[in-house]
Amino acid sequence: MWLDVENGESVLEVGTGTGLALHPLAESNPRGWTEGVDASAAMLARARTLMQQCSHRRYGLRCAHATALPYPSDTFDAVFSSYLIDLLPASKRRPAMREMRRVLRPKGRLVVVYLAVPQRPVEQLWEWIARAVPPLLGGSRPIDPRPVLDTTGFEEERHTTRVQVGLRSGIVRTTLR
DSSP, rough: OOOOOHHHHOOESOTTSSSHHHHHHHHHHHEEEEEEEESOOHHHHHHHHHHHSSSSEEEEEEEEOTOOOOTTTTOOEEEEEOOOTTSOHHHHHHHHHHHHHHHHEEEEEEEEHHHHHHHHHHHHHHHHHHHHHGGTTOOOOOOOOHHHHHHHHEEEEEEEEEETTTTTEEEEEEEEE
């Protein structure tokens, strides 16, 4: 995985949703601590159910907004966020990135997965559908978060895009400057 969790680290997933990514993050980190936050109590209830299958109990779940993370500064070695930044209104993206930066320890790393700007006609069709019927893609909109990451103190290490079912997703790994 792009986050490269080392067993024993403190890891945070922002926008954990139903826990589909949190579960493998926690499983790979039985000597560390893995935490998931989401603004939706309903999503967290589903994540709690899934996390009962985890082989250990060194994880936590909290209800919180990405723009107000309930942790002290310099708490986590790594932060992961998947399909959250493209869901947030433009005015909330920078505050969310600042919060993720605040809770990362020096030399910490952040991986963001997002709905990327389309490049091919079938992808452009999905973009049109996403704008016409926002609930179809959960409210996500194609974006490029790298300019916001750059202005909030992150340095890009690597980036790629992948297409699945006609949807282009981006993955970017950053570290703190």
